[in-house]
Amino acid sequence: MSSSNAPPASASPSETQQVGVIRGNGIGPEITEAAQYVLEATGLPIEWIPIPIADEAFERHEHPLPPESVASLREVRVTLKAPLIVNKLQGRITCRQPDGSEMSYPSLNNAIRRELALFVNPRPIRGFPGISEKYEALDLVTMREITEDIYFGREHQIGDLAAEAVKRITREASLRVARYAFDYAAANGRRRVTCLHKANVLNMTDGLFLRCFHEVAAEFPDVEADDLMIDAACFHIIRSPERFDVVVCPNQYGDIFSDLAAGLAGSLGLAPGANIGPACAVFEASHGAAPDIAGKGLANPAALILSGALMLRHLGHADRADAVEEAVRSALAEPTLRTRDLGGPAGTMECARGIAERVRQPGGG
Ligand code: NAI
Numbered sequence: 001m002s003s004s005n006a007p008p009a010s011a012s013p014s015e016t017q018q019v020g021v022i023r024g025n026g027i028g029p030e031i032t033e034a035a036q037y038v039l040e041a042t043g044l045p046i047e048w049i050p051i052p053i054a055d056e057a058f059e060r061h062e063h064p065l066p067p068e069s070v071a072s073l074r075e076v077r078v079t080l081k082a083p084l085i086v087n088k089l090q091g092r093i094t095c096r097q098p099d100g101s102e103m104s105y106p107s108l109n110n111a112i113r114r115e116l117a118l119f120v121n122p123r124p125i126r127g128f129p130g131i132s133e134k135y136e137a138l139d140l141v142t143m144r145e146i147t148e149d150i151y152f153g154r155e156h157q158i159g160d161l162a163a164e165a166v167k168r169i170t171r172e173a174s175l176r177v178a179r180y181a182f183d184y185a186a187a188n189g190r191r192r193v194t195c196l197h198k199a200n201v202l203n204m205t206d207g208l209f210l211r212c213f214h215e216v217a218a219e220f221p222d223v224e225a226d227d228l229m230i231d232a233a234c235f236h237i238i239r240s241p242e243r244f245d246v247v248v249c250p251n252q253y254g255d256i257f258s259d260l261a262a263g264l265a266g267s268l269g270l271a272p273g274a275n276i277g278p279a280c281a282v283f284e285a286s287h288g289a290a291p292d293i294a295g296k297g298l299a300n301p302a303a304l305i306l307s308g309a310l311m312l313r314h315l316g317h318a319d320r321a322d323a324v325e326e327a328v329r330s331a332l333a334e335p336t337l338r339t340r341d342l343g344g345p346a347g348t349m350e351c352a353r354g355i356a357e358r359v360r361q362p363g364g365g
Contacts, residue, residue, distance in 0.1 A: 016045040017315060020073055022053050022282075024082030026289025027299035027348075032082045034301035034352035038327070039080075039308045041356035042320040049076050054084050054108060064108055067096055070115045074280060078315060080308055081284040084108050085291060092153075106153030113146050118277035119173065120180045121146045123258040123286050124310070125265050127241075128332055131342055135264040140244040141190070142261065143181040144254025145209075146275060147173050151251045169205040169250065174212035180276070181248040182220040192224040193217070196233045196249035196257060209250055234260060262286055267341040269300025272307040274314070283311040293340075297347040300339040302328050305355060327358035 023032045039046060051072045054064045061068060073079055091107040095115055105111035112118075121144040127136035154166040178195070185193050195213040197206040210227055217225035228236065230253045236243055237257075241264060249257060262271035268287035275282040285303030293299055306328055313321035331337045337354035338344025346354070 016047055018047045018049055018076055018078075019311070020051045020076040020079030021048045022051050022079060022081040022084075023056075024084050024289060025054055026083060026085050026291045026294040028082030028084070028289055030295070030297060030348050031285070031299050031301040031304045032080070034348050035080065035304040035308045037349070037352050038301075038305045038324060038356045038359060039312070041359040042312065042317070042323060044312070044317060044320055051076070051079065053112070064093060065095055065111050065115070067098075070095065073112070073116055073282070077280050078311060079280075079282045080304070080311060081112075081282050082304060083285065083287060083289040085289045104153070106151060106155075110151060110153060112282065113275050116275075116277055116280040116282065118275040118280065118282060119147050120144065120177050120276050121254065121273055122184070122276065122310075123254075123261075123271060123273040124306075125258065125261040125271055127265050128270065128329065130333055130335070131266040131270075131338070132264070133266075135241050135266075138241040138244075138261065138265055140241075140261060141184065141246050142254050142258040143177060143184070143246060143248040144258060145173055145177040145249070145251050146254075147251075149205075149251035151255075167202070167205050169208050171208060171212055174209045175216060178213045178216035178248055179219075181246050182216055182223055182225075185223045185246045186220060190223070190246045192226065192245040193220075194233070194244060194247050195225070195227040196230045196247060196253050197227060198230050198253075199227075200229060206250065213248065230257065233257060237261060237264065258286055267300060269303050269339065269341045270306075272303050272305075272310055274307065274310045276314075281311070281314055283307040283314070297349065298340050299348050300341050301348050301352050302332065302339075302355075305352065323359050323362055324355075326362060327355045330358045331355040 023029045051069050057066050057069050058064050086107045093111050094102050094104045122141055124141045127138040148168045150165055150167045152168040157163050181193050197210045199206040199210045262268045271286035273286045285307050309321040309324040331354040337346050337351050339346050339351050
């Protein structure tokens, strides 16, 4: 992720950008307000299109992800999404398809990703000076495959005493995510792509993912390619975080490894993310809805704000994306603007206002 001190360009009314917004629940509404405030400070005219999902959708349509909301997400194409609470043990959801058939998904988040054909979840994680301590050198992007693996969601009971789940890995999805990771590395001057797997045990599934990775790697002779077992990768990131650059992995390992990296950077509240597909993209933080601090104005808005910066870059506004990323780093260098998860005294909007001020006056702060 490049950065510059260039001031945000002034926008003409014709540039008005339509963006979907899912306000989420838990800390969702408060961090959404903060992120919208900062993104509007870039000067880009944004028309926010609210898309009801979960409780709000249930009240109107008696379904947490009704076809109307899916249609809106497809139409607007680019959406900023706050986290959604997914009930443990009963998150499963069924969505009606245009042809009248039904698809069943293991969770609401999984359903959004799969209904929109989003296939990769890039999660960039960088260390922050004064916050990340010995992990300041951390600068990696996890490319998590998000259509299959064990989160494919096909589970069944075996009597009352056992249950099984299907771990689905296909050649098509594995090649696609590997190609996305190498394309990204080549386009962004990244030196290495590392594949995380457990192919020593899961010879067929993770073995297929790994073989596809090396097949794609051969097309990119200028980018170094290597692989690590997921358990060894967890050890190495603790011991030598600078070893990792771009990382590509099946769904579940990516989910866990990216939270681990966020923890090393200092907080889940610092880790942005995106979900990218051929037609649509949804930008969301790596963290969840944090019900333990919801409604108190304590949540760190940085991860959703940084997800918004990824969204601006995706929309072709690289200068504004750089300005937001620089502003977050500059604001968080100031201990009084850090939220409680970072050991600071600031509330969600106080932190957001400090960031927005720096977006408007880059370098001034
Ligand atoms: P979580 O990420 O919501 O919270 C884990 C810990 O990190 C909590 O102590 C929380 O207070 C803290 N935390 C998270 N985000 C923070 C922020 N921005 N600022 C300050 N502290 C923050 O994970 P948890 O507790 O496992 O899940 C809570 C709910 O969120 C569950 O219903 C889960 O299913 C859902 N979830 C939703 C996601 C999404 O919508 N993409 C992703 C992950 C979880």
